[in-house]
Amino acid sequence: MIVTLPHSTTQEISSELAKLHAERGEVSQGRVMTLLISAGEDELNSVLVDAIYASHEHPSRIIAVVNDGKEVPSFDELPITAVGTVAPLDAELRLGSDGGAGEVIVLRPAGGLQRHLDTLVIPLLIPDAPVVAWWSSNVPDSPANTLLGSMARSRITDAQKNDDPIEKFLQLRKHHTRQDTDLAWTRLTIWRGLLAAMIDEPPHAAIKSITVTGNDHHLSVDLLASWLAWAMKVPVRIEIDNSMRGVAGVHFFREDGEASIERRGDEDINIYLTKPGQPEQKVSVPHRTLGDCMTEELRRLEPDEIYNTVLTQGWDLVDHSHWDK
Structure with missing residues (x-):
């Protein structure tokens, strides 16, 4: 089931979701986490397929924020004043076979709403459940310093899917925190x-x-x-x-x-x-499929100390100059 909500608000989205759950005899308390996804429109459906696959082991509320192909602004790039006019917010609710073992909320913020993703997302989070953020591509250099990343206890990136995976990974390593991991490691x-x-x-x-x-x-x-x-x-x-x-x-x-x-x-x-x-x-x-890797990562919400050590101690023990050729 897919319900579209054009020019909506987070309050209307929450009300519609509660109504659909009541009609279907469902409750959201069985969700073990909220999975935040940042994805482009062209990859949205394929990314949701993998997220829904992972949700069968980890029932989740999946909130997919469709970006415009640009990096989500970091804190130091945000404007001092709020946007003066309200930009439209289109949304979709996907339940049942379209929502996996939970539900999917697709948000398509326009204009200045891209700079207020926390305001959009926070009212839709599952109360008292951990939040995981996943960038399938278009990965920010510093995930922890983004609006979505700041809400998450675990942040997952996939630098290999970026236009320049090597440069992107080096930037991720430069800004790495213990709560960050990349699927290049999970594939191993x-x-x-x-x-x-x-x-x-x-x-x-x-x-x-x-x-x-x-x-x-x-x-x-x-x-x-x-x-x-x-x-x-x-x-x-x-x-x-x-x-x-x-x-x-x-x-x-x-x-x-x-x-x-x-x-x-x-x-x-x-x-x-x-x-x-x-x-x-x-x-x-x-x-391994992307769904396999995401299922594994969602089992572990605590920092991966081995991965952290590989980045901080192991990386410099190997010659990576082949990247320069």
């Missing part, structure tokens, strides 16, 4: 689990160096190398393989020979594990 969860298991298996031959292979403009490759450099305390270098869209493999050079984990083709759903003197193992590891 399975890789990190497989690598940790492989390292823990005997024999525990000393690792002398590590090579991470993958696409030269994919942030996950550099984050994985940085994590390994920090965790293993050995030299780690990045080798380019642009036949892959992300991480292609990790090679451990040990005292007893080379051990590796590889995905041998971009469309291959399998990852191959090799160790000296042992038969090759094949593990089915399909590429």
Whole structure:
């Protein structure tokens, strides 16, 4: 069910939502969080598909604010005085199969309302429930210093989907806070689990160096190398393989020979594990979807201390100069 509310107000939106819940015999108390999304009009529907997918594990009130393709203003860019005239606010309410395990509120603020998103959003938040903010693209350099970000206890970005993901990620790292995370890191969860298991298996031959292979403009490759450099305390270098869209493999050079984990083709759903003197193992590891990554992130609303440490300590242990080529 989709209900459109042209030229509306937050009070009218709240009243209509309460009426629809009453008609359907639903209550909003079962929502575990409010998920704030900043998205462009052209990506809105695909982003909501992933948010709704995640809501089946985390019933949420999803509030999607459609932006105009510009970064949401930070506090120091806001005008001193309020906007003199009231700009129109178009809204949609999506419930049932269109709203997942909660409901979706789509806000399309125009004109000066873009500079007062907190005033629009705060009356629509679920009382006493945590707030998570997600920028699917068009990521601000400093999420914590935006109106949406200031309301959230957890902030999720996806720098890889920006026009210049590398420059955007460097800006995010510069302004990073403990409550921020990026989906380039989330995409590595399975890789990190497989690598940790492989390292823990005997024999525990000393690792002398590590090579991470993958696409030269994919942030996950550099984050994985940085994590390994920090965790293993050995030299780690990045080798380019642009036949892959992300991480292609990790090679451990040990005292007893080379051990590796590889995905041998971009469309291959399998990852191959090799160790000296042992038969090759094949593990089915399909590429993670955006919905999978969002579902994982919404399980953890506390700061990711490993990610914070990788950014502050591990990043500078690896040569990232391939980005300059």
